[in-house]
Amino acid sequence: MTNEQDIEVFLEDQGTLAQKKYRFSEVKKMTNNFTDKLGEGGFGVVYKGKIHNGYHVAVKILRASKGNVKDFINEVASISRTSHVNVVQLLGFCLEGKKKALIYEFMPNGSLDKFISNKGLERTSSLTWDNLLQIAKGIAKGLEYLHKGCNTRILHFDIKPHNILLDDNFCPKISDFGLAKLCPGKESTISVSYARGTIGYVAPEVCNKHFGGVSQKSDVYSFGMLLLEIVGVRNNINVEATETSEYFPDWIYRKLEQDQDLKSDNVTATEEKETERRMIAVSLWCIQTFPKDRPTMSRVIEMLEGNMNSQEIPPKPVLSSPTIGLVPELTTSSLQSE
Template sequence: MMFEFEMRGMRVFHILTSVLTICCFFLITLPQSRCQTHDAVCNEQPYKCGTLSNISYPFWGQNRSRQCGFSDQFELTCHDDDTTTSIRIGSQNFTVKELNTSAETMRLVRKDLADDVCSPQFGDTYDVNSSTVFRYSSSVYNMTIFYNCSSSVDTPTGFGNLTCGDEKGLFSNGAQDEVLKRFAWLERCGRHVRVPIDAPYDDKGGRQFLQQAFGSGFPVNYTLHTSLTSAGVPPSQIILLVFGAVLGGLMTCIVIYCCSCKCMSSTLKFWSSRKNDREIEAFLKNYGALAHQRYKFSEIKKMTNSFKDKLGEGGFGAVYKGELLSGCPVAVKILNASKGNGEDFINEVASISRTSHINVVTLLGFCCEGHKKALIYEFMHNGSLEKFIYNKGLEATPSLSWDNLWEIALGIARGLEYLHRGCNTRILHFDIKPHNILLDEDFCPKISDFGLAKLCSRKESIVSMPDARGTIGYVAPEVWNRNFGGVSHKSDVYSYGMMLLEMVGGRKNINAEANHTSEIYFPHWVYSRLEQGGDLRPDKVIATEENEIARRMTIVGLWCVQTFPRDRPTISRVIDMLEDNMNSLEMPPKPVLSSPTRSVPESTTSSLQFE
């Protein structure tokens, strides 16, 4: 294996050598006529775009070709009304109000905010500092606007009031995270928007201040590395020179690497493995997981009869049926050795070792021998819930009655309520789906697979999460895009709601068989059938009392999958709604998200995969 590794390095070395040779040849033989043509085209008088005039390098657009500008980032769009000029930075379009190429500054305006500060459509302003050439001026301040706040809250010092129709809003200096640390109750407001302004708010002006600030815009600086261009070297040659220098450096590094990779790789692998093992052992002691039975891997192998009976497979490993010496049947999950440094093992043990609830699967023991890791759970005779939902053509799988489905839905909700409120430490699951709901011999549901779980304080309403996690089709909008809101226990509520709709509809919420023209966002389909009084399970005859259960589960599910976390109920409220009389349930708003993209296949793993 190491020999193959070294050979790959040598192949890369030869490829880079060839590429560098071609680039150097192209650079040397670049026709002078091309350079002269570039100068003839671009050395023109400054041009006009919209209301802006005296525009020159590095900007381009309108009648100026791409070769006359510094990069794609400096393209200006001159609109047909001849009064507006816009530029796209990152993911957002800005109106260019002023432009000074001598000072390398421009003033940008978010026209949607300037036109209507109460618009429900916009989200956070794209962070200009995230680009490679643009930077906010030192005079720019962050402003955070909080919409849909309770009308009963007092306005703190340093905040301004904003009235949008019948709804109250507040705004203040500072980024969203900074403001929420000082005033945590603002999280109850419906929506937060961060925007840059040119001057701080000083308790005066209210909405008039916002309109004036957004209308005047904010200054942005840009910086160009112009030493070569000022010396008369065209941009095309600059790129080749830089590319050649980078390739030369890479070649040197690869030569050194090929000579030492074998020794270095072995050493790093050894110490990395030892470090991970020490960290996991320290974790097991700190979390008291040693109270569970610890097994050797040889015992795991014997317990599963050399992994003879495979029950299923998820993103973090395969599950096998086993039997303890006492004769008690168990489910043994063998974790994938390729999954990082054991983070999934730590997540699962840390979370589930804190639990004891009838609707949460019980951990009976574990194995940890280097990269060999296993978890031993109580055996669930009826397997996962998904086979009872999507059982088309599976005659061996019995259909569940509507009473069964309602009891299962209620049990899962009670298990989630326990995770969210019943432990000293709140546990967010982040992967609620039918595959991770196991059923015992009495069809009592139990939540399993805590590989993506996150522990947080019960007082912590919003959790910090560096990356998205979950399974396509069940992931709450805010998990992959913070513009929808903060990640919290409401994210589990969304996943639960999508699962509830699948239980009612008897199909997956992402239909792999749907073509582009007939594809429908699943909650829209459910909502339309409910609104029109159609059968929620066209493939089954539903009695009147069963139809009431189906409609109740559907309404609760639609409340749970509301786009914004603030509009979803807590899991405790979900339990109340499931147990309420049908007449006491209000119809939720229609879901507003569009259909999921067809380029994203359904994930069969426990980790989020946008492929």
């Protein structure tokens, strides 16, 4: 589907064209001829802009390729159905020949990855442990909404720090729905033609159906990996686990079995240690090898809020290293999308 009119007809049939449509000349004007670049990825480039009422926006310009036509349709069709404090708001779009743009609300604090990586001092200077816990809860609530709060269930398939945006109060908002899949039926599992997502966050069943059906539990796995990164545990894989080619969850359990600290050098207070342990425990439940062993996002929220015994470490999965040797052709940072 490459014809502009065909795409619009399709989106109208889906009931997803409530957002304002802009001409490309208007997009150039609102971005001051693309002068303030916020970021760049495989999908295209994001610029800061301002619309007529002075409201700041983020403008994503999609690269002209066949794959990005699908990403554009996915993103507009899925996010147009959402309205939640923890999901970024789509304000408009541009569809003019091969020129495609998406206009979003602007998030002053950018993406989460810059606050939880080892680069710079932004994490220690800006985010307290309470901040990190509130961010984790917000992402979980956004995912719960996508899975059960929308009229049409939405699976995101690319939950990672780069796709979590933070507003001026550090409220997290899930973004980038280019790989999302709509699930209009009540089936618990869905069919996907290709593995989709980003290596390191992709659930085993997305790569190989031997581990179970692809479902909302696949997003739960990605959230678990994200949560480990929020806590700071996952950063250690860059130093130790990578050198030994050890599967990351195996590395965590080995550390736990040896009664070694997983992190965190900046944890001092008892309350902070309890928060850290709770978040690690929840993440380990989320990254269980088989989907049936993972909690739903509703249960994840309960555990993060401390409304149940959330600090119990789950048993180590019987089957370890689920993706090793299963997808040797995956050498890039992102898997192929449908």
